[in-house]
Amino acid sequence: DPKRVTGIPFIYGTDLVGGMMDLALDPNYSENGWIYFAYSHNPKNTADRTSPAMTKLVRGKIKDYQWVEQETLFEAPDSILVSGGTRWGSRLLFDTDGFLYFTTGDMQQSIAEGLNPQLPSRAEGKIFRIYPDGSIPKDNPYYGQEGTMQGIYAVGTRNVQGLAQHPITGAIYFTDHGPKGGDEVNLLKNGGNYGWPVITYGVNYNDSPITSHRSKEGMEQPLIYYDPSIAICAAEFIYGNMFPKWTNNLLITALKDQEIRRLVIEGDKVLSQEVIIKGIGRVRDVKIGPDGALYVLTNSPDALLRVTPMK
Numbered sequence: 001d002p003k004r005v006t007g008i009p010f011i012y013g014t015d016l017v018g019g020m021m022d023l024a025l026d027p028n029y030s031e032n033g034w035i036y037f038a039y040s041h042n043p044k045n046t047a048d049r050t051s052p053a054m055t056k057l058v059r060g061k062i063k064d065y066q067w068v069e070q071e072t073l074f075e076a077p078d079s080i081l082v083s084g085g086t087r088w089g090s091r092l093l094f095d096t097d098g099f100l101y102f103t104t105g106d107m108q109q110s111i112a113e114g115l116n117p118q119l120p121s122r123a124e125g126k127i128f129r130i131y132p133d134g135s136i137p138k139d140n141p142y143y144g145q146e147g148t149m150q151g152i153y154a155v156g157t158r159n160v161q162g163l164a165q166h167p168i169t170g171a172i173y174f175t176d177h178g179p180k181g182g183d184e185v186n187l188l189k190n191g192g193n194y195g196w197p198v199i200t201y202g203v204n205y206n207d208s209p210i211t212s213h214r215s216k217e218g219m220e221q222p223l224i225y226y227d228p229s230i231a232i233c234a235a236e237f238i239y240g241n242m243f244p245k246w247t248n249n250l251l252i253t254a255l256k257d258q259e260i261r262r263l264v265i266e267g268d269k270v271l272s273q274e275v276i277i278k279g280i281g282r283v284r285d286v287k288i289g290p291d292g293a294l295y296v297l298t299n300s301p302d303a304l305l306r307v308t309p310m311k
Helices: none
Strands: 020-025 035-041 054-063 066-075 089-094 100-104 126-130 152-155 160-165 172-176 183-187 224-226 232-237 250-254 259-266 269-278 282-288 294-299 303-307
Touching: 020 089, 035 089, 054 089, 054 100, 066 126, 100 160, 160 250, 172 232, 183 232, 232 282, 250 282, 259 282
Parallel strands: 089 160, 160 232
Antiparallel strands: 020 035, 035 054, 054 066, 089 100, 100 126, 126 152, 160 172, 172 183, 183 224, 232 250, 250 259, 259 269, 282 294, 294 303
């Protein structure tokens, strides 16, 4: 349907990578109509790049092509917004227990100011877990701790652009878009610290070092990392009947390398991988559709592709 929905909030996107970042339907959408999306936001609702900003998460409904009944689920307080930042994160995932996970990027500028992705008092570089109404689960690692953002589930990420839950084990895996080298696939743990920017396998884009450390006690190691970088993006597990030989394999997408990779994962180990699609543009997202086919979103060129097995 080409008719546009009106009434959506102002989207701050002057840095060319911001915008409306991800969208998810409530697991009970057919009954309640809730739609969730994350976007780059500054409270002044201006396009001025110097205005402080941060990822925001809302939910609402569409009625007669109007966005209505909006509720804010996450908005960072003004005191911890970041000016001139980029790397927004903003991936959404409902797990089978009904929790909603969302991610924030490190906002780039926050690194120059210190180790904000490591601090539970800051929003940058985190994975959050909440209930669909925005309330906080009591078993979150910082629940009840004064001076923290209690929705935080894991810290120390750079720019998580992929979240996927294993169809059988229920484990959640994520992709973290690294610097030059250092793209990662990780296993999500309650209270996990994924090290950024204290440890990394990457360097700055000008080849200068970010840190001399690749590991540190108390910080998680990736299941696999990519050096040189592939510009890792989305993640999705294969399920359904259309690709039976690949059931429960993890798909990851790449922007720079313009490809989709299939990873065979067992617990915290990547047993093998292969490139299954190459050269179709910068692959932003991949999802299994209701029909079992792969739906692939690219830019350069901008396209939505449907992929099925060769007959």
